[in-house]
Amino acid sequence: MSAQVQVQDLLAFIDASPSPWHAVSSMVSRLDVAGFSKLDETEKWALKPGGRYYVVRGDSSVIAFVHGQKPLVETGFKIIGAHTDSPGLRIKPNAAGWVDGLVRLGVEVYGGPILATFTDRDLSLAGRIGYKDEQGRIASRLVKFDQALLRLPNLAIHMNRGVNEEGLKLHKQLELPLILSAIAQEQLPQPFFLSLLAQSSNIEAERILSWDLNVYDTQKGVIWGAQQEFYADSQLDNLASCHAGLSALLDEAVLQADSTLVCAFFDHEEIGSESHKGADGSFLPDVLQRIAAAADRDDYQRALARSFMISADMAHAYQPNFPNAYEPDHKVIVNKGPVIKVNANQRYSTESVSEAMFAGWCEQAGVPYQKYSHRTDLPCGSTIGPMTSARLGIRTVDVGNPMWAMHSIRESAGVFDHDAMIRVMKRFFLDS
Known part of the structure; x- marks a missing residue:
């Protein structure tokens, strides 16, 4: 080979x-x-x-x-x-929150990622969910969203004039929540998020008890370079x-x-x-x-x-x-x-x-x-x-x-x- x-x-x-x-x-x-x-x-x-x-x-x-x-x-x-x-970002248990018309997912930093590289990427979710099966037993199932689901938009340079000299610095608590959707204020963010998990896993939302969800980049890996000698993923x-x-x-x-x-x-x-x-x-x-x-x-x-x-x-x-x-x-x-x-x-x-x-x-x-x-x-x-x-x-x-x-x-x-x-x-x- x-x-x-x-x-x-x-x-x-x-x-x-x-x-x-x-x-x-x-x-x-x-x-x-x-x-x-x-x-x-x-x-x-x-x-x-x-x-x-x-x-x-x-x-x-x-x-x-x-x-x-x-x-x-x-x-x-x-x-x-x-x-x-x-290393990367993991979704918190009470993940979804509503602010100014947008649903955001709270994340926790896992290991030591270069956080700036997560900005302006087509992000999504993958991992496993814990649920109660039809017999009442605890089980787990893999879940993966293939489509771009999340984003961490950068702050425009007009509002962060020193970014090229000082580097992009993201406050882990305040500036890492990921934008998921725009929903009406009367909708509850966490049930909305659970409904997405239910659709992806084919498990009713009321039976989903927990999750381990990893934020990932949907861009596929490539071989690159003038002689195709490098690869990226x-x-x-x-x-x-x-x-x-x-x-x-x-x-x-x-x-x-x-x-x-x-x-x-x-x-x-x-x-x-x-x-x-x-x-x-x-x-x-x-x-x-x-x-x-x-x-x-x-x-x-x-x-x-x-x-x-x-x-x-x-x-x-x-x-x-x-x-x-x-x-x-x-x-x-x-x-x-x-x-x-x-x-x-x-x-x-x-x-x-x-x-x-x-x-x-x-x-x-x-x-x-x-x-x-x-x-x-x-x-x-x-x-x-x-x-x-x-x-x-x-x-x-x-x-x-x-x-x-x-x-x-x-x-x-x-x-x-x-x-x-x-x-x-x-x-x-x-x-x-």
């Missing part, structure tokens, strides 16, 4: 996944087609060597694995970890890494590997991962222990000691318009290969041995690689790598593909880097 075809598939995946709940649903669809079986955490598991399985927790985290033919104590686990969530951080990991796992040669292979994709990374389905929770340890249920505790610990994890999260590409934002000797360039991320304070989990191992897999796959270190005078972000490595005691490397405008509603990256990352992840899974 060519690099362009890989990226077209990535963009289709992202455009079908405007929320972490939709992202997991999209991945589950691909796993089903590849012959994976769904496991229920409330039931007893009967795993077979060579079996393909996946587990979903909380609708927005998923762990897929191939049960190896060889004993775990000989091979350990080969794990790729990434996250399904992206929302949520590249970090659905691009999820897509790369899943694509590697579903490769036919990889599926025949003797080792136990795991892809773990978690929600809530952008807000610290501390939840029942986040990377700092019990989800991955629970699944690994159940995979190794036939082994005694000593063999399980021996298996962990032989294990390795690639923590995949996008990296900061050098942007020549802002040279002072980067460490001068660690500029990573779009389309020059995957990035190994290093931080002495363990904001990234990489250490010299795991760094060398990933570099070796890149060389075996014929893939160039780069190394990134953050400016010493700027705070460095983190990933799921350090917390997962610490919790499990597994050697880990933090890597990612270079991208521009991380946490913007419209991010960009390199076509050839995505293909390269998939290739090195395949090499990692196939390494004996």
